[in-house]
Amino acid sequence: MTMARAVRVQSGLSGRVDWTYIGAVAGLIIVGSLAMLSAASTTTFYSSILQKHFIALTLGITLFTLTLAFNYQVFQDQSKFLYGMAIMIVAATLILGRISRGQRSWVHLFGFSFQPAEMARTLVVLALADFLDRRARRIQDLSTILTALAICAPVMILVLKQPDFSTTLTFVPAIFGMMFAAGVDTFQLIAIFGFGGLAISVPLIYTICQIRWPAAAAHSLPGMILATSRMGWATLAAIGLFCALGLLVWRLSSWMRVQVKPAAFAAIPILLSAALLSGIVVHKHLKGYQRNRFVAWIAPESDVQGAAYNVIQSQIAVGSGGMWGKGLFSGTQSQLGFLPERHTDFVFANLGEEMGFWGTSLILGLYMVLLWRIVSAARLARDRYGYLVCAGLASTLAFQLALNVGMCLGLMPVAGVPLPLVSYGGSSLLVTLWTLGIVANIYARRYALL
């Protein structure tokens, strides 16, 4: 691409760029920065935060504009290189990264620290979009799903190794959303993700039982459920129960003359048993703080000062904001330090306290506009690759929004997921703007490649 061409591209673009979309992004950055800067004002490193935020913002806007400048299909051409890069940066993080709060998730480069996991996620989305695009003709095959998962797995495992459970979790909706949008077999997709979901919910059920009925008798239901976690006769009995259940459903459906392949019924006990067994494994490997987060979510009143502290304080902050809020820089929950992580993960709670309902609905509205424009970009994309990238990014962003805001409102467990564009975090802002630049690019080139 020559310099002259690039200039022409820019001038031709302005008419096709989605200004609503850009307005939503700008609005989120402005409102988010206000809330974030107010929340950070009581921290020790305020001036440093201020500086880093505006450097990242400038870089991000530059990156957004640059990404818009050239044809996004370059990413599809270079998808193997991008995938290699994803693996490389997460691997490098594990080797070179610095440990902070028990996680090796930061890389320090030229005086800047960088969290590569989010960038790796976008790179995986780009690589997966290319794979699913090329698999278009055999999209219904089980091998498509399995290969797609195999592509994502190494990066996810490396991120999980940091260990950064929350970021790993944000890979899931991206992958699921893309596969679903690509048109894979729904049954297979649900079976596989259902299996994963069960494997996650089994430890969740254990935790619930442990909290709610800590002194459950052995013969009571929670006692029996907890007994299955010990890999003994109870586990075997549970598996036997699943087999009986599969058999029963099969007999019932054949009696009712439902036309389903018997293999599907065999899948039920296999899936359930496998989910139970992997759930037990997850349960045994769950870290203390991760279990505490579950506890805080399930039973916030059980230990106000401990794990549930964040959830309670965040809810108090949001609720006490009321309609009009307490005013920027005057929220008692955030300015007096009751609200934890107030400029990062819980920035939305600070916004809720200081700007009230109008502020939170403004952010939520801007987000919904943004998501709607991304979905529109997907629909209007000139190729399947663009469609898939947009669908994946929309799912990721929506999931992050749900997880972060849901956490601030006590609807979701505490997960260290930032609110993109709003939470403080230079690398997150940079990567998000770059990713959003790709979406803008796809939209702008919906009719012509320019």
Next chain:
Amino acid sequence: MSRGGAVPVERLELLWYVIAAMGLVLGLRLAQMQLVQAAEWRLAAERNRSQMIHQNAPRGRIYDRNGVAVATNAPAFSLIFLPGKDRRRQDLNPLAQELGRQLGRDPDELLEKLEQAVREESAIRLAENLPTQTMFRLSELKTIYPGVDLIVEARRWYPFGRFASHLLGYMGKMSSREWRERKPKGYRVDSRTGRLGLEKMFEDELRGRDGGLRMEVDAQGRLKRVIDKIPFEAGSNVHLTIDAAVQKAADDGLRATATGRGAAVAIDPRNGDLLAMSSQPDFDPNAFLSTDPAEVKSTVLELSEFNNAISGAYPPGSTFKPIAGLAALSEGRVKPDDSVNCPGYFELGGRTFLCWDHKGHHRVSWLMGLALSCDVYFYQLGLKTGGGAIERFARDFGLGQATGIALKGEKGGHLFGPETRKKTNKGWYDGDTLNLAIGQGELTVTPLQMAIAVAAIANRGTVWRPRYIQKIVYADGRPDVVKPVERRGVVSAKDAAWDEVQRGLEVVITSGTGGGARIPGLLVAGKTGTAQNPHGEDHAWFVVYAARPGEPASIAISVLVENGGHGGTTAAPVARKMILAHFGMEDPAATRPVIPKMPAALTAPGAVPVPGRLR
């Protein structure tokens, strides 16, 4: 760039619906929390950020009769700890160690207190009454350990220290049971209450109502600013009839005696006002408020709550002789000029009763009999008068019954005589009369009773119910309560008898055993006593009243020094100091330390100069 067929847009549509539904859920939840439940959450936020710091109301002051504050308040620094809400990174152990070092206290005990504060989520006082130096050192800790703060409070302060301790009482902490009982009245667990004397009796009046500061605190418990203030209500002031100068003279005088144990009571014979009441050993009420726990502990251990002035019953010894004499003279059984030979002993029914001076007093009549306290003279006087009359007079003087002073623990002493014996169906013998006449035997009195009795001699018959409260000035504008003066009884005796007794008491001072209390320029009349005590050394007594010449007596005093020996040498100087203080006089003895010996001529009967009569 492969393009494999049409994309399944309907799936994208579904994805969008899911996203929209999620947005809707979040929006509804936001509306629920911020619009519907906002008030509740705001309350929670308010509870988070505000912390009540109680402010002790300044306790009502206690004044003496001249408006001198004898119990007041002084600003003092207290170290408080506010547990922060966010304790996740707060470690109490280093704080406990540091404070233990600074305050010289046990870190484990401090840690326990800190943890208790954290559990109850309420502010706690770690130390009170901090000296300025410690305060400055501790103020540095504020910046290091969040939640530690210093506040200034009004603290009880007794300017005179060891001063009327038993009357004023002291302030102490409550036991947990007491606190539960008093909680409804607004007491806090670290409130102090009056533990003895006036502080205890007038607790409700003196206390006032505590106020508080609602402070904004941050998550670590650091104080940020005052949100609002609940003003405290100061306690009501109590005005006493006590004269601080006399009281101080009594306390210091008694403490300076050989044994340092005893009691002294001073009363205004004109109206029954208590001018001083001292009991030794006493205590320093300020010590209970000390920052040094060891000091508080030792004070509590050594604390003598026993008020000798009202609870100690002692044989009156010779100080009873004026009463016996009044009975004899008033009944006409003895004439003042009747003389008696004292060989140093007296025989009755085969038993020998000794005079205190074994050498004997030779011929003595009323004046010298009293002045020299001749026992033989009073044995015979008693026999002539009879036990019944003496007992009646003694009862009229209020002996054998509690005076009814509004203080706890008062004893009535014990009066014995034919009447009392009759009630218990026991016989009365002449030997008993002899013992009664010289104030020995079963007779016991309290120093307060003796002060009232001597006041009644001074005012010729009025027995007062002593009062020590002048008035209570309520802080809330209620009208002052003035305690009325009460007359408890009257001793009726002939004027001539009063004259003789008063004259006799004057001679005791001018030329008798009470020379130690002589004060030039004042009319002083009194009687010494050396009460035999079966448990050890004799108790020294001195009762006295004094007046400016030509005026009615304005002070009557009884002094008792436990195991003090002779009343004239041990107890009289104490009374003398009290009289000087009462009349606002310099101690002439201080400039003229040698008191001239009694001239020998005065010992002869009839040679006694007659001092100016009282009234």
